[in-house]
Amino acid sequence: MITSLRGVMGRVMTPIARALLKIGVTADAVTITGTIGVVVAALTLLPSGHLFWGAAAIGLFALSDALDGTMARLSGRSGPWGAFLDSTLDRVADGAIFSGIAAYFLLQQEGTLATAGAASAAACIVFGFTVSYARARAEGLGFQAAVGIAERSERLVIALVVTGIVGIGVPVISLVVVLALIAVASIITVGQRMATVRKQAAAAAAEAA
Ligand SMILES: CCCCCCCC/C=C\CCCCCCCC(=O)OC[C@H](COP(=O)(O)OP(=O)(O)OC[C@H]1O[C@@H](n2ccc(N)nc2=O)[C@H](O)[C@@H]1O)OC(=O)CCCCCCC/C=C\CCCCCCCC
Numbered sequence: 505m506i507t508s509l510r511g512v513m514g515r516v517m518t519p520i521a522r523a524l525l526k527i528g529v530t531a532d533a534v535t536i537t538g539t540i541g542v543v544v545a546a547l548t549l550l551p552s553g554h555l556f557w558g559a560a561a562i563g564l565f566a567l568s569d570a571l572d573g574t575m576a577r578l579s580g581r582s583g584p585w586g587a588f589l590d591s592t593l594d595r596v597a598d599g600a601i602f603s604g605i606a607a608y609f610l611l612q613q614e615g616t617l618a619t620a621g622a623a624s625a626a627a628c629i630v631f632g633f634t635v636s637y638a639r640a641r642a643e644g645l646g647f648q649a650a651v652g653i654a655e656r657s658e659r660l661v662i663a664l665v666v667t668g669i670v671g672i673g674v675p676v677i678s679l680v681v682v683l684a685l686i687a688v689a690s691i692i693t694v695g696q697r698m699a700t701v702r703k704q705a706a707a708a709a710a711e712a713a
Pocket residue numbers: 506507508509510513514531532533535556559560561562563564566567569570571572573574576577581582583584585586587588589590656657660661664665668669
């Protein structure tokens with residue numbers, strides 16, 4: 505659902521993209537800088553307990569992921585290298601975000617809450633990465649798999665918003681529950697991607713027969 509906002513994001517980012525291109529900034533520079541910003545914010549602000557400002561800073565830097573592609577398209581330089589760089593650094597950003605959340609639970613919470621929170625964040629990393637890998641592997645085999653209820657945008661927006669509101673007073677247990685739900689939704693998304701690839705592979709096999 506959030507992913508469907510891609511077009512809106514592109515239009516929002518267009519004036520910023522044009523301005524940056526005008527002063528010589530490249531899409532790759534934005535991809536790399538945005539990732540560094542996410543990683544630094546996630547691994548400094550979240551473990552130290554600054555959940556609201558951490559989520560806000562991460563969100564701001566993460567939005568550059570919609571900016572870089574817009575810049576590439578406007579400059580006519582969209583291509584395979586950029587696609588590879590963008591997707592690969594998305595994983596670095598995702599890993600940092602959920603690692604930062606796990607570190608927050610381990611450093612700022614105690615007992616069962618700390619254990620459950622860190623475990624839920626770790627599950628989001630494992631299953632979120634599996635979601636993305638499934639798509640990448642499918643595309644490498646010539647299939648499409650950009651489907652499912654928990655694509656990257658959904659996982660990040662939900663995790664960041666809940667992290668942010670916990671930072672302004674919502675009970676921490678809500679973040680543990682939401683992280684667990686994101687992990688379950690990611691497992692379901694892996695299943696959805698497997699199903700669509702199996703369907704496409706069967707159709708391809710039938711056509712070849
Ligand atoms: C109560 C308050 C709490 C306070 C905290 C708030 C937290 C922030 C909440 C939400 C923030 C949202 C952040 C996450 C956004 C989602 C991440 C994401 O996936 O978005 C971007 C993507 C774009 O995906 P992609 O990278 O695949 O597409 P591109 O357009 O980049 O194209 C890729 C192709 O381009 C080429 N290319 C790319 C790069 C390159 N270097 N070279 C190239 O050639 C190549 O061909 C590539 O293949 O998807 C979306 O845009 C989906 C919609 C995301 C919706 C986000 C909604 C955010 C709403 C409000 C956020 C406000 C946050 C601001 C801070 C809050 C302050 C309190």
